[in-house]
Amino acid sequence: MMSTFTVNNPATGEELQEVIVSSNEEVLAALKAGHTAFKTWSKVNAHKRSALLSKWADLVRAHREEIGELITRENGKPLAEGLGEVDYAVSYIDWYAEEAKRIYGRTIPGHQESKRLTVIKQPIGQVAAITPWNFPAAMMTRKAAPALAAGCTFIVKPAEETPLTTIRLIELAHEAGIPKDVVQCVNGDGPRIGKLFTDSPYVRKITFTGSTPVGKELLRNCADTLKHATMELGGHAPLIVAEDADLDLAVQQTINAKFRNAGQTCVCPNRLLVQDSVVDKFTEKFVEAVKHLKVGNGLDQDVTVGPIINKKGFDKIVNQLEDAVSKGADIACGNEYDYNDEKGYYFIQPTVVVDVNDTMKIMQEETFGPVAPITRFHTLEEAVEIANGTPYGLAAYFFTESYKTGVYLSENLEFGIVGWNDGAPSGAHIPFGGMKESGIGREGGLEGIEPYLETKYISTNI
Ligand code: ADP
Numbered sequence: 153m154m155s156t157f158t159v160n161n162p163a164t165g166e167e168l169q170e171v172i173v174s175s176n177e178e179v180l181a182a183l184k185a186g187h188t189a190f191k192t193w194s195k196v197n198a199h200k201r202s203a204l205l206s207k208w209a210d211l212v213r214a215h216r217e218e219i220g221e222l223i224t225r226e227n228g229k230p231l232a233e234g235l236g237e238v239d240y241a242v243s244y245i246d247w248y249a250e251e252a253k254r255i256y257g258r259t260i261p262g263h264q265e266s267k268r269l270t271v272i273k274q275p276i277g278q279v280a281a282i283t284p285w286n287f288p289a290a291m292m293t294r295k296a297a298p299a300l301a302a303g304c305t306f307i308v309k310p311a312e313e314t315p316l317t318t319i320r321l322i323e324l325a326h327e328a329g330i331p332k333d334v335v336q337c338v339n340g341d342g343p344r345i346g347k348l349f350t351d352s353p354y355v356r357k358i359t360f361t362g363s364t365p366v367g368k369e370l371l372r373n374c375a376d377t378l379k380h381a382t383m384e385l386g387g388h389a390p391l392i393v394a395e396d397a398d399l400d401l402a403v404q405q406t407i408n409a410k411f412r413n414a415g416q417t418c419v420c421p422n423r424l425l426v427q428d429s430v431v432d433k434f435t436e437k438f439v440e441a442v443k444h445l446k447v448g449n450g451l452d453q454d455v456t457v458g459p460i461i462n463k464k465g466f467d468k469i470v471n472q473l474e475d476a477v478s479k480g481a482d483i484a485c486g487n488e489y490d491y492n493d494e495k496g497y498y499f500i501q502p503t504v505v506v507d508v509n510d511t512m513k514i515m516q517e518e519t520f521g522p523v524a525p526i527t528r529f530h531t532l533e534e535a536v537e538i539a540n541g542t543p544y545g546l547a548a549y550f551f552t553e554s555y556k557t558g559v560y561l562s563e564n565l566e567f568g569i570v571g572w573n574d575g576a577p578s579g580a581h582i583p584f585g586g587m588k589e590s591g592i593g594r595e596g597g598l599e600g601i602e603p604y605l606e607t608k609y610i611s612t613n614i
Contacts, residue, residue, distance in 0.1 A: 157340075159316055162228040162459045163449040165495030171315050174338035179348045182336050186278040186305040187354035189333035194275045194303040198252045201301060205249035207328035212242050212321065219289065219320060221451070226314045227288055228458035229413050230450040241289035241321070243580040244596070245297045251601050252301035268612040273605040275303030276380060277356030280349035282342060282370070284362045285313035285461055286416045291361045291384075292318050294580075294595045296325075296335060302604035304357070307336040309345045311362075313461055342366065350374050357381065357604065361418075364544075364589050371592075382593035382603050384418070384585060386518045387546030390539035391421035391575075392561060394532065395429045397551035398573070403437045405575030406524070409549060411445055411502055414457050415522040416465070418590075419547035419569065419578070422519050424526045425535050431528045435506060439484045442524070445502045447490075457522055459499050466491060466498035469521035472514040473503065476525065481508045486523070510538070518544070532560060540566045545587030549575060568594070 156170040174182070193201075212219065220235035229237070260269040279299040283291040292308055299306045310318035315337075322337045338345060346366075349355055350373035360370050361384040374381050391409070393402050410421050426434050448455040460466045466489075473487055486503025500522055508515055508525040515525060529535040539548060548567035552558050558572050568586045571577040578584060583594035593603050 157312055159226055159313070160496055161225050162313075162461050163451070163497060165492065165497045168225055169316060171319070171339050173340040174345070176344070176348060179338050179340075179345055180352070182307055182338055183278065183280075183348070183352045183354045185333040186307050186336055189331060190275070190278050190305045193305055193331065193334045196303070198255065198303075201303065202249045202252040204328055204330050205245050205252065205297060205301060208325045208330060209242050209245040209249060211324040211328050212238065212245065215320075215324065219317060222320060223288055223314075223317050224450040224458075226316050227285060227413075228450055228461065230455050230458055233413060234450065237287055237289050240287075240578075240580075241293040244290065244293040247580040247596075248297035248301040248601060251298070251598075255302065255601065255605065264613075266613050268614060270610045270612065272608050272610065274608055276604050276606050278305045278307065278354055279357045279359060279604060280352070280355045281306065281308040281359045282346055282349070282362065283308060283310050283318065285311035286413055286418075288314035288317035289321060292321060294584075294600070295359045295361075295382075298595075298601040299359075299604045300330065300335060302601055304604050305334045307338065307349075309338050309340065309342070309349070312339070312341065315339050346370055347373060350377070350379065353377060355379060359603075360384065367591070380603065382595065383591040384595060385546075385589065385591045386544055387418040387420070387586060387590050388423065388518050388542045388544040389419055389421045389547040389549065389567070390423045390425055390565075391548070392529075392535050392539060392550040393424070393426040393430065393434050394535075394550065394552040394554070394557050395427040396553050396557065397430070398553060399430065399434055399437055401573060402434065402551035403441050405549070405551070405571075405573070406438065407441050407445070409571075409575030410524050411442075411457055411522050414460060414500075416461060416520045418518075420520075421524070421549055421575075423515055423538070424524055425529050425538055426526055427535070428528045428530055431526070435484060435504070435526055438524070438526075439504050442485055442502045442504055445522075447499050447501055457502055459497055460521060463493065463496070463498060465520055466500070469500060469519060469523060472512075472517065472519055473505070473523065476505050476508055476512045476514045479509070479512050481505045481512060481514075481525070484526075510541070516542075532557060536561065536564045540564075543589040546585075546590035547571065547577070
């Protein structure tokens with residue numbers, strides 16, 4: 153019997169669609185088909201691959217409204233953000249359609265008169281991706297586009313919460329003329345399909361965006377067959393406001409960075425560190441701005457903060473808040489919930505917590521919700537120590553008008569992405585990725601295609 157799982161709208165609990173679970177046999181058959189297709193796809197010339205990617209991008213653009221709405225329905229983010237994600241997702245396809253034509257090798261002067269030394273780049277093989285629910289379009293295209301541009305075949309398992317966007321995007325890829333076995337989608341639970349991917353001799357690379365524990369498990373499972381791996385894992389971003397910061401700019405950028413996707417992004421500022429001389433002023437302005445955010449169904453006009461994805465996410469946030477309050481933190485605004493276990497929706501009013509300290513879970517664990525804890529620091533050295541005092545190293549932000557402070561913080565923060573007076577540093581043309589337990593490898597930019605390529609050295613003795 154065919155089994156299915158249900159995709160629900162997290163804003164209402166309403167059932168959106170039943171999705172068929174891919175059986176083991178189906179996943180294995182898809183992996184075999186992807187392996188076979190690699191033999192021909194890898195030989196398609198780069199300009200043709202580029203043109204097919206561009207066609208895919210055009211089709212996604214033509215369906216912008218439909219896909220933006222689909223993202224909002226299954227993920228919950230406000231429609232403006234759903235549409236913004238479509239643009240962001242397409243920008244990766246555009247970028248790598250161009251990069252396909254710029255995969256360069258090199259020649260090396262020989263060490264004997266008869267030797268000609270050449271380095272060529274070749275696609276690595278079939279790539280298997282596992283993606284999360286928070287950016288169902290962009291996290292997929294960020295992997296698929298460079299893989300296909302490089303000449304790899306690609307198979308993805310999207311998150312069970314948000315598979316519909318991925319299914320639709322893959323349909324459009326096929327419609328654009330990318331062969332069916334070159335870009336594939338399978339559905340089901342992560343542990344089972346993840347293991348089928350990592351065990352398969354037909355997969356040469358795993359690319360994953362999700363939580364750090366799952367990333368570690370995948371990496372361990374890659375060891376037996378020595379697969380390449382790119383890992384985009386959790387974050388616990390600090391955001392530092394120095395005493396010479398433009399506070400209005402800092403507030404506006406922090407609001408955008410913190411409450412996008414209801415705080416459910418791995419680059420969300422999770423720890424606001426404010427210099428003691430400006431902490432009261434910053435907090436006052438920040439709380440005022442937070443009170444203007446509107447929580448609700450992302451399809452409703454004016455809503456700026458959608459629901460929490462599910463009960464697990466909601467419970468974690470509530471637990472962090474209870475823990476912080478029990479240890480002496482104060483709530484400056486928010487901390488109100490609207491939820492219904494029976495229907496399955498969970499909303500949290502944007503919340504600012506003050507007087508937090510390092511003993512609280514909220515300062516130690518990724519929150520993934522619309523909650524901003526504020527702590528104070530005295531010297532910049534202290535701020536750097538607090539900021540770096542985490543196993544994570546994905547994104548960090550700081551606000552200062554001083555170039556000396558800016559250079560000091562830029563160079564001393566142990567994070568892969570640093571925003572200086574900038575709460576939105578991401579883009580298809582930049583290398584996105586984390587240090588420490590936030591990941592391995594970079595996606596986007598010049599760096600983003602390299603992990604899909606092997607380097608081959610050819611020594612010709614003439
Ligand atoms: P979250 O807790 O935010 O859902 P996860 O890391 O659990 O983050 O999920 C991200 C993706 O990883 C999803 O597609 C999910 O199905 C998948 N996944 C979850 N557990 C595993 C696992 N053990 N192996 C492989 N993939 C997994």
